[in-house]
Amino acid sequence: MFLRAFLPLLLLLGYGVAQAALFGDSETREQLEALRTKVLEMEARMQRTEEVFMGQSLIELHSQAEALKEEMGKLRGQIEVLEDENRSLRKRQKDFYLDLDNRLRQIEPGSASVSVPDAGISIPASELPAADIKNTTPLKTPVILQLPDTAQRNRYDAAYALFKDGDYSGSIASFESFLSQHPQSALAPAAAYWIGNAHYAMRNFDKAISAQQRLIETYPDSPKIPDGLLNMASSQVEIGQKAAARKTLENLIANHPGTEAAEKAKRRLGSLK
Amino acid sequence: MVIHMRNFLYCTGVFLLLWMNTPLQAALNIEIFGGGANRVPIAIAPFNGERGLPQNISAIISADLERSGIFKLVDPLGLTSQEPVSYVDWLGRGASALVIGSASMLPDGRVDIQFRLLDVAKQVQLTGFSGAVTTEQLRAFAHRIADIVYEALTNEPGVFSTRIAFVRKQGSRYALQVSDYDGFNARSLIEYTEPIISPAWSPDASKVAYTSFEKKKPVVYVQALATRERKVVANFKGSNSAPTWSPDGNKLAVVLTLHGGSQIYLINADGSGLQRISQSPGIDTEPNFSPDGKWLIFTSDRGGSPQIYRMPVSGGAAERLTFEGDYNVSPRYSSDGKRFVYIHRNSGRFSVAVQDLSTRQMQLLTDSSFDESPSFSPNNRMVLYTTEVSGRGILSIVSSDGQTRSRFSQEAGDIREAVWGPLLKQR
């Protein structure tokens, strides 16, 4: 493009020289001829340059680059999705492993004798597999929960809907009947929790406490435990058992670190003076 | 809030007669559980003498509390604010908390309003309040009462006296407006015949940044609410848009096209010190600062479809946050930085969704067809957005658990680009 800007000047030059030629000097005339040829040459070169542009090769190249960019974006997106799937698969695998490990521990005779100590038979620690030694803290037999079927879920949802509508006694009755019929359902711990919560909402704090107590004893591994403890502490505060509430909150903070309930417990503990 | 109240005092001589001494332990201890499960049954009795007033105070308080998603309104079924309070009857209606009050005209034309918040089971007063306001200030005063009730019962800040900004299109005119959180008392900050988009509140609520097309291209302005003085912050070659403030109010993130595609830049609030933040071959737009100022979440199509990403403000790799569907846009942080709200497209519908940053759990809050521009209330209990109803946008609020939704359909024109303003901290 520089050439292009230059062209007028060159033409100007030619024009000026032509004028000069009027004064007549053969040497000047020769130089003039040479210049004219040069100008023509340059014009031809420019024409070619232009043709390259107009031939659109650059534009083609550019649109190919754009298409490649788009393609790369799609590939990048696929990689991102695969990475995410990989991450969640690994997590699920870990969960499966832990679950399986838990179940095996109950079946394996060695560990069973540790987790359910029997006064009649004693096995020297040395005979136990090394891996199981750390398991000497008494394990409560975990309840193996089953995934709820649609009927169970519907019943649970109905009981929960009653709670949301403020029909607490209706909700308690529904959850209790759910709990007695499906104690092994994966929804059972939540049902137990909401019973306590509904009692709390009705300001029946003693009942709220015993309901949460039941949750903790029946489903010690449930993720509902922290919320249950929090609710229990609130109930204890309401009936004036501040020391017990403090203990409950401390237990919650110590055993369920990182949960939202534990965070709330910390704040509440601060104001429980 | 202090500023707000002080204005009251200066303008109209409100007397705060008695802030009832309210020991904290007397408060109803309300557990706020997720899922909108444990909604507190509260009754708002009609205020004595409010019939003749231009504003129905108890109705405003009721609407405020209900919208928060935390309260369940109990129908008074004929009971009034009459004292002595018949606690047994209120208990029979299922109310745990009760608001009663009265309004009476003063000789100077102002209205004297008193209210009391009562714990129905314990039969004690939790808080009370009284003041005199002009009739124009009745709405604001009712919102203030709702805030006091909310704060007394939840120990969280109430947001019913905060403001929102949005763009109202009427015919060929565009107005950038600021109103009460429920869309009332809207006032134009600027009106123009060219579009305005992307209003953004400064953290101290004194200014709004926005994108205007009055120069036949998008240019970013900052305008002061009090003086209406405005200035250009970003008018670079190409498009200038999507302003958002850093939490300290010193900087703005903006989207410029200086190097081709839309990319995110940082710029000082006075328009100096431009600095490029994002580096991608695709589109990076709609930046939003984390409350600690360390992160930006934004929309990018670097992976072939618009998705939400997060990157450190100091620069560095961006991490993709959304994986459901092929269209996730307009992210905004909650004020605790734990969640963000955004627009998710699913089979042609654009709905409001929220995602937890640590668990990556996403939840749809709405199921409407065309929702836009969601933003959290300052206490994160509600989300403001616009939704399209028969061809025009209207303001809507959904509680953060998706359980309670309300629409403000009284406004004229087409409402878009709504954004919730900050809560003014007590000084």
Add this chain to the structure above:
Amino acid sequence: MKKIFAVLAISLLSACASDNAQQTSDVEDHSYNRGGEGEGMRSGAGSDGFGMNPLQDPNNILSRRSVYFDFDSYTVKGEYRDLVLAHASYLRDNLNAQVLLQGNTDERGSREYNLALGQRRANSVKDILLLSGARDQQVEAVSLGEEKPRALGNDESSWTENRRTDILYQGEY
């Protein structure tokens, strides 16, 4: 050195011919647009009274100013190549001329994201202009996103109408 000498020579010689300087401008513009009309092209837009401004002449390709795009596409289709190339050629020959490219979208959804998509449509026209010899200072690519739809209908033909980039010359916006 050669160049400097050449420039000196030119200025000397042109000084001799100063009375003819006016006419050189006609020569300067001769390569403009094979169509022929050579007058007044230095001023960019606006007619100079000598016949029709090619930018406004309905028979001239330069009067066409809109480039339409396919749904979800940002590349200039083959059928609009000649149009864009004609504008590139005009800009090359009229260094004072400047254009504003306004990209538009028909898409629903986020206004800011659509603004970025409109920008992409403006940029792809800009890229071709620059690759064909227009200068960077002559071209500004901006986006109007979904904010200024030309067609307001809710049907396929309106949407098609709104997926476009407009070429506006200085003085036209």
